Amino acid sequence: MTHRADPLDSPEPMAPARSDTDPAVIRLALIAVASTLLFASLGQTIVSTAMPTMVADLGGMEHITWVITAYLMASTIGAPIAGKLSDLFGRKAVLQTGIGVFLVGAVLCGFATSMSMVIAGRLVQGAGAGTLIVTSMAVVGDLVPARQRGQAQGLMGAAFGISTVVGPLLGGFIVQHWSWHWIFFVNFPVGALAFVVLGIALPSRTDHSHKPIDYLGALLLTTLLASAVLISNMGGSVLAWSHPGVLALAALCLAALVGFIAVERRAPEPILPLSLFRNNAFLVVNSMGFLVGMAMFGTITFLPLFLQVAKGISPTQSGLFLVPMMGGLLAASIGAGRVMSKTGRYKALPVAATALLALAMLTMTQVSGETPLWRIALSMVGVGLGLGPVFSVGVAAIQNSIPRSMIGIGTASANMFRLIGGSIGTAAFGAIFGLGLARNLDGALPEGASGGIRSMSAEMIAGLPPEQQAQIIDGFSAALHPVFWIASCGGLLACAIGLMLRERPLED
Numbered sequence: 364m365t366h367r368a369d370p371l372d373s374p375e376p377m378a379p380a381r382s383d384t385d386p387a388v389i390r391l392a393l394i395a396v397a398s399t400l401l402f403a404s405l406g407q408t409i410v411s412t413a414m415p416t417m418v419a420d421l422g423g424m425e426h427i428t429w430v431i432t433a434y435l436m437a438s439t440i441g442a443p444i445a446g447k448l449s450d451l452f453g454r455k456a457v458l459q460t461g462i463g464v465f466l467v468g469a470v471l472c473g474f475a476t477s478m479s480m481v482i483a484g485r486l487v488q489g490a491g492a493g494t495l496i497v498t499s500m501a502v503v504g505d506l507v508p509a510r511q512r513g514q515a516q517g518l519m520g521a522a523f524g525i526s527t528v529v530g531p532l533l534g535g536f537i538v539q540h541w542s543w544h545w546i547f548f549v550n551f552p553v554g555a556l557a558f559v560v561l562g563i564a565l566p567s568r569t570d571h572s573h574k575p576i577d578y579l580g581a582l583l584l585t586t587l588l589a590s591a592v593l594i595s596n597m598g599g600s601v602l603a604w605s606h607p608g609v610l611a612l613a614a615l616c617l618a619a620l621v622g623f624i625a626v627e628r629r630a631p632e633p634i635l636p637l638s639l640f641r642n643n644a645f646l647v648v649n650s651m652g653f654l655v656g657m658a659m660f661g662t663i664t665f666l667p668l669f670l671q672v673a674k675g676i677s678p679t680q681s682g683l684f685l686v687p688m689m690g691g692l693l694a695a696s697i698g699a700g701r702v703m704s705k706t707g708r709y710k711a712l713p714v715a716a717t718a719l720l721a722l723a724m725l726t727m728t729q730v731s732g733e734t735p736l737w738r739i740a741l742s743m744v745g746v747g748l749g750l751g752p753v754f755s756v757g758v759a760a761i762q763n764s765i766p767r768s769m770i771g772i773g774t775a776s777a778n779m780f781r782l783i784g785g786s787i788g789t790a791a792f793g794a795i796f797g798l799g800l801a802r803n804l805d806g807a808l809p810e811g812a813s814g815g816i817r818s819m820s821a822e823m824i825a826g827l828p829p830e831q832q833a834q835i836i837d838g839f840s841a842a843l844h845p846v847f848w849i850a851s852c853g854g855l856l857a858c859a860i861g862l863m864l865r866e867r868p869l870e871d
Contacts, residue, residue, distance in 0.1 A: 389506050392564035396499040399458060399557045400519055401526055402550070403465065403495035406488055407434055408530025409537075409546050416543045417481065429482045436592040437489025438496070439782045440585050445494035446775025447634045449501055450768055451576070455565040458498050459558055465491030466554050473547035484547075497775035500758055502565065505770065519755075525689070580634040583623040590616035591783060595790040635772060644764035645773065647864040648757040649780040651713060654857040655753045656781035657788025658724060658850040662688070662746055664789050665796065669843055670739070673732050673836045687740045691747025692754075699752035700759075707868065709760055712752040714861040720749025721854030727847040732836035749854065754781075763867055788853075792846045799845060803838030 410430060417430075449457040468491055471484030500519050537545050590612045602609050627633040639645045663685060670676050670684055699712045723745030730739060758777050765773045 388564060391560070392502065392506055395557060395560040395564045396458070396502045397519060398553075399462070399495050399561065400499040402553050402557055403461075403492040403499075404526030405530045405533070406465065406469075406492050406550065407438070408526050409534040410434075410485075416538050417478070430478075430485055432592070433482045433485040434489035434492070435782065435786060436589055437486045438493035439592055439779060439786070440588045441490040441493030442497045442775045442778045442782070443584060443588075443635055443772060444581050446497045446501065446771035446773070447577075447632075448771075449498045450771035451632065454498055454502050454505060454771070455561060457494060458502075458561050458565070461491045461494030461498060462554050462558050462561075463491070464488075465495065466550060467491075469547040469550045469554075473544045493778070497778050498771065500778070501762075501771045501774040503758075503762075519758075525693070575630075575632050577626070577630040577632055577634040580623060580626045580630050583619050583626060584634055587616060587619035587623055588779070588783070590619065592786050595787040635776070636769065639765065639769065639773065639776070642764055643863070643865045644760045644867075645776065647860055648713075648761050649776055650860050651717065651753055651857040652757060652777055652781040653784035654853040654860075655717065655720065655750060656784030657791075657853050658720060658746070659750055659781075660785030660789045661792040661846060661850055662724075662727075662743075665792065665843060665846055666739075666743070669730065669839070673839050674736065676736075684736075684740060684743060688743040688747040688750075691744040691749075692751040693747075695748040695751025696755040697751075700755050703756060703759065708866065709756050710861070710864050710866040712756045713760075713864070714858055716749045716752040717854050717858040717861055718749075719745055720753075721851045721858060723749055724847050724851035724854055728844045728851065730843070730847075731840040732833070753857070760864065788850075792849070795845050795849070796842050799842030800839065803841050804835060 445457055445461065465488055468484045468486070468488030471487060472481050473484075475481040475484060503519065534546050537543075537549065594609060594612050594616065597609065597612075623635075624637065627635060627637050666684060670680070695716060699709075699716070702712060703709045723742050726738075726742045726745070730742075754777075758774055761773045761777060762770055
């Protein structure tokens with residue numbers, strides 16, 4: 364019997380950049396999209412250090428988490444829809460539209476007179492950011508031959524990593540010297556410049572044929588992703604898992620999933636083609652991305668908290684401990700891209716990286732109040748080295764294995780699964796940490812301590828007798844250990860999944 368090849372496992376050749384395209388124009392385009400990615404990523408991170416000031420000015424402390432959640436949810440939803448639209452109507456139009464949407468959200472936030480208005484603006488900003496992030500990465504697939512994409516995607520990963528470190532520092536500087544409103548207004552000159560440069564550097568769409576848009580599929584995918592993000596962010600923290608609101612969201616999520624599958628099977632231009640789930644690289648890379656996203660966001664969330672409470676360092680200093688992780692991420696991302704370009708091989712890179720990630724997370728399971736800060740910094744370098752190749756090589760591997768007509772949605776999928784993994788992982792880790800903390804510190808806090816565990820701080824601990832301080836710090840550290848154990852297992856599972864990746868030749 365003759366084996367019939369799956370068209371998605373034998374994709375149409377990826378034509379390299381046109382020979383008549385000036386290399387200087389290609390470099391300009393790559394710099395433009397990397398700057399656009401940095402611009403969008405900064406919008407996600409710059410707000411964190413400004414939130415206390417915003418709350419003091421506008422009130423609404425009970426809604427503060429929604430400033431982050433709204434942005435995360437909208438960018439998760441916007442990514443796959445923008446990826447598909449860029450496949451249909453061209454990258455330049457979608458990128459410039461994304462910049463416009465992002466700036467509209469910045470206007471709403473900058474002129475906000477209430478926390479509700481800030482949250483509405485963050486929803487709009489997040490939709491624009493999701494559009495910019497995935498379409499910027501898809502442009503690399505259009506302009507650069509497959510063998511060079513790892514290096515170019517490393518540049519994209521560098522922009523994302525820089526934003527994670529620079530964003531909070533820049534936000535704090537702006538709030539300290541001007542006003543929190545300016546963290547949104549500062550986007551305008553950068554956005555305007557990116558809009559103009561993209562208009563010059565990127566080619567315009569030449570195919571003006573009418574293509575149907577899968578509106579129902581987009582609506583169902585939006586419902587599915589929104590309900591999944593809301594469940595992971597609210598369940599067990601804002602609302603109990605058995606709360607009718609959480610159960611209703613779970614039912615809505617399941618119904619949207621069933622409806623989405625049914626609609627996508629019949630849609631002429633599905634928003635997320637189900638055939639992609641038969642593609643080896645798509646499945647393997649996105650499964651790894653989901654697990655790696657859990658580890659990354661879990662670390663970013665809980666490490667600063669541990670450093671502030673258990674080690675007694677300031678919030679600014681605790682944030683700087685993410686710099687070693689991002690340094691490792693940048694070095695590994697760029698280095699993996701160069702190896703990929705030079706050798707044409709890529710399978711071993713994410714496999715080795717996730718093994719290192721699992722080992723680095725394993726070292727974090729031993730942290731305590733006595734652990735030297737340099738050892739924690741060294742572990743964070745290992746985490747970054749484990750993350751980088753998964754991001755840069757993973758996107759390039761997907762782009763190398765799918766038809767050109769699906770590069771946008773294929774690229775978007777990597778971002779979508781990583782964000783969903785981060786959202787679900789952070790929520791699950793938060794629940795595990797909270798349970799461990801309540802169990803370990805039962806009766807350890809002084810009688811009448813205002814707020815109990817929820818109000819625990821370095822200042823409160825410093826005012827206790829030495830024996831009680833040691834008991835609380837040990838309990839706090841022990842509550843974090845299961846989080847890092849699970850993250851380590853997730854890295855090991857990602858490594859095992861990576862072994863199933865089928866490596867394909869890369870065009871030069």
